[in-house]
Amino acid sequence: MLASRMRSPLGRAIGLGSAKEGVEHWWAQRISAIALVPLSLWFVASVIALAGADIETVQNWVGLPLPAILLVLLLIATFYHLSLGLQVVIEDYVHTELAKLGLVVVVRLLSFGFAVAGIFAVLSIALGSTS
Amino acid sequence: MRSADRPLSPHLQIYRWQLTSVLSILHRATGVALSAGAILLVWWLIAAASGPEAYEGVQDFLGSWIGLLLLFGWTLSLFYHLCNGIRHLVWDTGHALDLKSTYIGGWIVVGATAVLTLVAWIAGIARWIS
Numbered sequence: 554m555l556a557s558r559m560r561s562p563l564g565r566a567i568g569l570g571s572a573k574e575g576v577e578h579w580w581a582q583r584i585s586a587i588a589l590v591p592l593s594l595w596f597v598a599s600v601i602a603l604a605g606a607d608i609e610t611v612q613n614w615v616g617l618p619l620p621a622i623l624l625v626l627l628l629i630a631t632f633y634h635l636s637l638g639l640q641v642v643i644e645d646y647v648h649t650e651l652a653k654l655g656l657v658v659v660v661r662l663l664s665f666g667f668a669v670a671g672i673f674a675v676l677s678i679a680l681g682s683t684s
Numbered sequence: 685m686r687s688a689d690r691p692l693s694p695h696l697q698i699y700r701w702q703l704t705s706v707l708s709i710l711h712r713a714t715g716v717a718l719s720a721g722a723i724l725l726v727w728w729l730i731a732a733a734s735g736p737e738a739y740e741g742v743q744d745f746l747g748s749w750i751g752l753l754l755l756f757g758w759t760l761s762l763f764y765h766l767c768n769g770i771r772h773l774v775w776d777t778g779h780a781l782d783l784k785s786t787y788i789g790g791w792i793v794v795g796a797t798a799v800l801t802l803v804a805w806i807a808g809i810a811r812w813i814s
Contacts, residue, residue: 559690583776586769593766597759597804604811608739611732624729635719642712667726674729 578637585634592627612678621679628671636664703790711768714761721758756805763800767793 599620603611614620639660647653699705731738745751771789774780780789 561690583773586773590766590770593762597762601804601808601811604808608732608736611739615729615732628726631722631725635715635722638715639719642716667723671726671729674726674733677733678729 578640582634582637585630585637588626588630589634592623592630595623596627615675615678616681618679621675624675625672628668628675632664632668632671636661704786707768707790707793710764711772714765717757717761718765721754721761724754724758756801759804760797760801763804764793764797767796767800 599614603614606614615624640657643653643656643660647656728742731742746755771780771793774789780786
C-alpha cells in the first residue's frame with residue numbers, strides 16, 4: 554500500500570494517525586457558517602437601510618427587540634466562526650510550536666473580548682442605559 | 685523510507701493559475717479580511733452606544749475615501765465568502781465535487797458576488813442620497 558509507505562518510521566511507530574479531534578472543529582465551523590448566511594444578509598440589508606442615518610435613528614433601530622436579538626446572534630456567530638477560521642490559518646502557516654500556540658490563544662481571547670464588547674454595546678442601547 | 689525521500693509538492697509558482705485554486709485562496713484571504721471588518725462592526729456599535737461625538741468619528745471615517753474603499757472591499761469580501769461558503773457547504777454533502785461542477789460552481793460564485801456587491805452599493809448610495 555502506497556499509504557503505508559508514505560508514513561515516516563516515527564509516525565508508524567507511534568501509530569496515532571490523525572490528531573483525532575478535528576470533527577468538533579469542523580462541525581462548529583459549519584454550524585456557525587449556516588447561521589451566518591441569513592444573519593449576514595439581514596445585516597447588509599439593514600446597513601443599506603441605515604445609510605446616512607443619524608445616531609438617534611441607529612439607536613432606535615438597535616433598540617428594537619428583533620434587531621437587538623439578531624445583532625447579538627450575529628456577533629456570537631461571527632466571532633466564533635472567525636476564531637475557528639483564523640485558527641486553521643495560523644496552524645497552516647505558523648510552524649514554531651510556541652508562536653502557533655500563542656497566536657491561537659491570542660485570537661481566541663480577542664474574539665471573546667470583541668464579541669462581548671459588541672454584545673454589551675447592543676444591550677446597553679436596547680436596555681436604555683446609554684450615556 | 686526516510687523522511688527526506690518522501691515526495692514533496694512543487695513550489696506554488698510552478699503551477700498554472702486556475703479558477704479553482706484562485707477561488708480557494710480568495711476564500712481564505714476574504715475570511716481574514718472579514719475578521720478585520722468584524723472589529724469595525726464592534727467599533728460602530730460601541731460608538732452608537734457611546735453618544736453623538738463617538739458616532740460622528742465612525743461616520744467621518746467611513747465617509748472618507750479610505751473608509752469607503754474599506755467598506756467596498758468588505759462588501760465584496762462578505763458576498764464572496766458567503767457565496768463560496770455555500771459552495772463549500774454543498775461540497776460537504778458530497779455533491780458537485782467533479783471537475784466540471786467545481787468550475788461551473790466557481791463561475792456562479794464569481795457572478796453572484798459581482799451582482800450582489802453592485803446591487804448592495806447601488807441600493808446603499810440611492811438610500812444615502814435620498
